[in-house]
Amino acid sequence: MKQNAPTAAKRPHVAVLTETTHTAGRNTLRGIGQYIKEHEPWSTYYAPRTLGEKAPSWLKGWKGDGIIARVSSEPVMEELKALGIPFVDMIGGMPTEPGTARVSGSDEGIGRKAADYFMKNGFRNFAFLGMRNEVWSVTRKIAYFNVLHEHGFSVNELLLPSFYDSASGEYRKRSWEKVEEELAVWAATLPAPCAVFCANDDLGRYMIEACRRADIAVPDELALLGVDNDTLFCELYDPPLSSIDANHFGVGYEAASLLDGMMRGEEAPTLPLLVPAGEIIVRTSSDVLAISDPNLASAVHFIRQHACEGISVGDVAAHAFLSRSVLQRRFKAELGQTAHERILQEKLSRARNLLAETSLPLVDIAEKAGFTHQEYMGATFRKHQGTTPAQYRIQSKK
Incomplete structure (x- = not known):
């Protein structure tokens, strides 16, 4: 049955019931907010909640136009449906309820x-x-x-x-x-x-x-x-x-879009709307390739832990109980790179992280990433990254 659409002069009054103790709830709120910014404004009712909390007592007498909620218990589901106003369930913490509009991650x-x-x-x-x-x-x-x-x-x-x-x-x-x-x-x-x-x-x-x-x-x-x-x-x-980004921002955005249509009189969909996941x-x-050779795996782990401490290929070979020549052959055969290249890869990774996430001076970053001096880090960075450390820092902040 179609719902009566709110009048043009009135902002829709929408209650949002979702937890904020986890990033999933916070990101759905961000998605809802983005939808509202791009469309007609709503009067939004929200109070911080925890996952699974009961419906607020004020909701029973509330004369609103719609509700977006993350429902994780049967009593709350029944209470929201009984209000008789457009209602969208987010994320899907319960089995699909017939007749309930739902937006969920896939x-x-x-x-x-x-x-x-x-x-x-x-x-x-x-x-x-x-x-x-x-x-x-x-x-x-x-x-x-x-x-x-x-x-x-x-x-x-x-x-x-x-x-x-x-x-x-x-x-x-x-x-x-x-x-x-x-x-x-x-x-x-x-x-x-x-x-x-x-x-x-x-x-x-x-x-x-x-x-x-x-x-x-x-x-x-x-x-x-x-x-x-x-x-x-x-x-x-x-x-x-x-971690896989479950795209809860997209869930919130689509839930707001669905509720907006329902408040304008559109029929609720009979099946849940699934929002594709984001990136890994x-x-x-x-961040590793599967290595079945235990000696080589030990060498790679040693490099990961100590690359920025000035270790040499000889140190890696000794740790893995291999001669230097055997170590290099196994690195090339299994990983397509030398042990030295792997050490340098870890140093550059550390330098990129420090450039992007801290305001440390370049000289300090060079030291923490295991380069003997700032100029060597700069030359290595330009060769492998195609840019200077300073330029990389600026680009990472955009």
Whole structure:
């Protein structure tokens, strides 16, 4: 049934009910805000919330025109539907409700993207870390498994109880030490090198700590990939966590567009609108090619850890228990580069990060990146990057 459209003289009154404790909720708000900027303005009602929180008490007597909400419990879903005004559910934390307009990220596409990424990096061993009874986790898992099974690969898996309490929206009370112990035991059973797809960034960051506990090298033994690209958390950990951008900004934008149409009298779609995922933001936790040679893997890990400390090819060979000539032959055969080139690659990567993310003087960056002096860093940068360090810093800030 069509809804009565608001009058032209009246701004639509829209309530937005989504959590802001995670980047998913914050990005949907950004997407909604962008849509409003590009179209007719709304009077928007919003108050900070946590995931799974009950509908606010003021909503029962509210005389608004539409609602955008992230719903994670049946009581809230029923309460919002009972209001009888246009309502759009975002992200899809529950099974699809007949007759409910929904905009969600493509969890199936996210699972496929993770599988394709790891296969292109040469991995032959795969694992999945997820949460039981969470729709998004289950959907991502099935898609990940399906792609890998089609290519003849099997997948190790560990499913934990959900971290989130759908009734209160808070993290469940549990011992994170025990969770990390369980993850460390599981990680130690995985054959290296192994690609581990973590259903979200929360799981990814706990997996990083579990690997440290089990003395497992990330990414050389286990490569880790999360979902949501929660930059604050992804870059907090060592190594920083690679993550798939689930495009919650796009979810928020499309949810606002859908609600706008419904408030103007358009029929709600019968099927959920799926917004394609964004790109994979590659950070150190997965920035590696699968290497089956244990000596070579040890050499690459040593370079990753110590390239900026003035190490030589001889130091790398000694660490890997190989002669210098054998080391160089294996590097060229497996990686298509020399050990020296790999060391330089790590130095340049460190320099780029410092240029983009800090205001340190160039002389300090050269020292921290392992170059003997600023002029050498400048010459190396121009040769391999096609620009000067100063120009690169300016471009990275745009």
